[in-house]
Amino acid sequence: MGNHSDGSPNHSGTVATAGQNEVEKFQDPGLPPHRLRLADTDPVAAKRAERQVAILFGTSVIGTLVFLVAYFAIDLGDDTSIATIRTQNLLLGLGTAFAMLGIGTGIVHWAKALMPDHEVSEERHAIRTEEDRQAAVRIVDDIVDETGIKRRPLIRNTLLGAVALAPLPALAIFGDLGPRPDKALAHTMWAPEGDKLKRLTRDPDGTPIKASDVTIGSAFHVIPEGLNELHEGKLNEKAKAVVLLMRLDPDSLNPSEGRENWSYNGIVAYSKICTHVGCPVALYEQQTHHLLCPCHQSTFDLTQECKVIFGPASRPLPQLPIAVDAEGYLVATSDFREPVGPSYWERDEHERLINS
16 A cells, blocks of 8 residues: 655645546536427417517506506595595506506516527626627627517517506606695694684584583593684694693693693693604593503603603693683684694704794
């Protein structure tokens, strides 16, 4: 047996190798034989596949048109029924689904049935010379030729139509976002009109509320006077101005400095819009004097100016300053001193504007 550690030319001193002069036992099998598809050998099958691709692209066009018709033809007014809204949502969803599905499945079927499917492998080299650049351009031209888009006008035209119409639903949705709210979120209908203070009225009938109507432990859902007379933007104004009105023992209230006259004989009014994500705070626990948001269980303490004592809300509910007019009706002495509802980008700026 030879010594494998003597370092001689015939022995490297590491590990002996065997079979150096033998043919490799595992050779590269290469690419599998190419199998022609039916569309490659039968012109009728190729024409049928072309029509199928065109039908799929046409389905995308129809889906986009269904979306646009449902979006623009179905008018959603203040008196729109739930059934109409559901019908529009169904058509919008189906239109979008068929618009995207038609393009996607059409391209896949086109590639699998009509485009060349042979496998090619070649080394990649850095493009440095003008000849290499021209060769790259020729490769791109070959790819376009292989797709068959130049000699198949039916596919080309239906694809162009589907792609051209596909962005229209997105543009329609973006257009429905409307104008910027600017300073509209900083004010509500509670702001006095000249010297006239707005009365607190019951939601939804708009009946004014007297201080004598509010007993200890009771709670009223309140809207500003004149809201029901609006013909445009009523829901938007109500979404900002809805209020909860309650009466507590005056000794249980702990008003901060400057808020001593924001209540009347234990009657307090707070925004009904949760400062978390804007859900309606509609649950009042009479024994604990807690207001509860049913969406995410944010809890506010009435005795501490609706301070958050539980849940994800980050700010107390805004308080509406109230008083009583000469006829005994409850009125708002001013608008909210801060924007209502959840946070938004310009909120701090709007709060400074309100209190300036």
